[in-house]
Amino acid sequence: MSARLDAGYREAALRTLASTEFDVLVVGGGVVGVGAALDAASRGLSVALVEARDWASGTSSRSSKLVHGGLRYLEQLEFSLVREALRERGLLLKRLAPHLVKPVPFLYPLTHKGWERPYVGAGLMLYDTIGGATSVPMHKHLSRTKALAMSPGLRPDALTGAVRYYDGQVDDARFTMMVARTAAQHGATVVNRAEVTELLRDGVDVVGAVVRDALSGEEIRVRARRVIGATGVWTEANPGFRVQMSKGVHLVVARERIELDTGLIMRTEKSVLFVIPWGQHWIIGTTDTPYSDAPDRPSVTDEDVEYLLQHVNKVLRDPLTVDDIVGTYAGLRPLLAGKNSETAKLSREHAVASPAPGYFVVAGGKYTTYRVMAADVVNAAVRGLGGVAPSLTARLPIHGAVGYRELWDDRIAFASRNGLSVSTVERLLGRYGSAVSELVELIRQDPALAQPVTGAEGYLAVEIVHAVTHEGALDLDDVLSRRTRIAFEYPSRGLACLEHVADLVGARLGWDVSTRHDAIEAYRAGGVMLTA
Structure with missing residues (x-):
């Protein structure tokens, strides 16, 4: 199946929503929702995934961009949570998404002589080993002199020494979108800008949902044997659990x-x-x-x-x-939600509940453990369907992973063959993996796309176009806030590049002068990266 999420795919997907009874309908296009769609589709089930706004438009684009176990959770004695998260970190780094998830070093400054170094060292030794085989370098103790040489920007009186350790890093919004593309590649019907307005019921059983296409206003009755809600902070209270929102800036x-x-x-x-x-x-x-x-x-x-x-x-x-x-x-x-009023002390465990027959919801957890959450809710949902395979996603690479390492080893020759600098190819490989071939093909068709974006020169014009032709972007906010990260990497949310980006996006989406003007004004008025 194709992983190309362009306008033609979306039109066909809407027709499929209206004409098919699915095994599973997943509501919510954050990382857990797209993960659930991939999990179910890879088991051979017919799957629909709908998202009211854009892939990762909520929490899944606004994290710390870390794939980690959560060092502080060791102090809270949440060993099983840390072990699970570190096991997932290893899978992502080594097997599932080596093109998108990278090791990143951190310095842990020590401020007390004597007791602190062995205390922190013991914790980091556990952190390095609790998740099984190490997927990042082991931690290393540093003297004050070596730590300051590595971090001259720190005040000399801010530390007595330090420990360096590693975790994982990811562009959260891009990763979420790539999982959605992978789900589509495995046969799932995935549609953004498609909001569930009500659940369909047959007596007490949930048998689907009414989905409103935000672009046309059309309402579609989507039938499904099971419905999964993975809506994060939009999760409604239910007998199984209650969600407490915590803001992270x-x-x-x-x-x-x-x-x-x-x-x-x-x-x-x-x-x-x-x-x-x-x-x-x-x-x-x-x-x-x-x-x-x-x-x-x-x-x-x-x-x-x-x-x-x-x-x-x-x-x-x-x-x-x-x-x-x-x-x-x-x-x-x-x-x-728990008994503690301080959200920093609430558990990052997740839970699955079934508020009604045929309807299953999942919430809580961490970005790093999205795959486990997805598998757990799909496991709960498919009980009773009969003959459903177990989860396969622990060994299922995300789009762009297969062939990534070979391309990385060949990056100098690849750059020469395609008229790009080696540094540009390295950056693109870290954002697209082997799917960089999709961008190269676009440049072959229009060599001007190899030029930088005016006002956001860290990106190429082809990345803006590819966001529309392959990654399901439907407006300027999709492109600037999530397919790229121009909205927070450049001053004033990237307004300096808005005209050029609008030209590139509008040409692919068929905007006329009025639509282009409205799109620019809409972004000026309300992109997601806002300061009060």
Whole structure:
């Protein structure tokens, strides 16, 4: 099956929604929803996946971009959660998505002499081994002198020594979209901008849903033997569990503003704070505060910014100011509600419930464990269908993984053959894997697409076009906020590139002058990366 999510695919998918009774209908296009669609489709089931907005438009595009076990959860004695997450990290790094998930080093500064080094060292030794065979380098103890040589941007009095360890990093929105493409490749019918307005019932049984196409306004009655809800913070209360939202805020600053050779992790009074390398930027975060407003548009407040700057500046030789911030973003964690009022202390475990016959919901968990959550909810949903295979996704590569390592080894010759710089090919391989061949074909058809985007020169024009022709992007926000990360990597949410991007997108989506104008104004008025 094709993994090309273009306008033609979407039109055909809408017709299929209307004419097919599916084994499984998945509602929600975050990482768990797309993971559930892939899990079910790879078992041979007929699957539909619908998302009200865009793939990863909620929590799954606004994380810390880490694939990790959660070092602080060891202190909370959540050993099974850490073990499970580290096992998944290893699968993603080595087998499932080596093109999208990469090792990233972190420095853990020590601030107390004596007891702290053996305490932290013991924790990191457990962290390095609890998930089985190591998929990243082991941790290493550093003297104060060596730590400062690796991190000259830190104040000398901010540490007595340090420990370096590794975790995984991912572009969360791109990964989610690539899982959706993989699900389509395995036969799932996947449609974004398709909102469920009500569930269909036969007596007490849930037998499908009414889906509204946001582009045409048409309503489609989608029939399914099982319906899975993977809607994150939009999950309604049910007898099995209740979701508590927690807001996490991140700041983005230019790479040259902090002189570090690695990422940084440090304790705060409530949780931990990361300084995460991200291309030509650093991502600083996160907060962990209860949130009870509407989940559609969490914002970054002055208090959020002050909190993050205050804590990171405690260790920086050259403190950051508000003027150093290039971009911000806020996301909401869908945590399982518990007795503790502090969301930082709530468990990151997940749960599956069945509020009604034929209807199954999953919530909680961590981005890293999306595949386990997906398998668990599909396992629950398919009981009684008969003859369904067990989950296969632990050995099912994500689109772009197969052939990635061979292309990486051949990247110099590949760059020469296609008239691209080696550094450009390396960057594209880290975003597309072997699917880079799709971009090369577009450039072959139109060599002008090999040029940088005006106003966002870190990207090529072909990446904007490919977002529409292969990755299901339907508007400027899809392209700038999730297919690329221009919305938070460039000042003013990338407005300097808006005209060029609108030309590229509009030409592929058939926009007339009025539609193009409206699309630009809509992005100016309300992209997702907003500061209050």
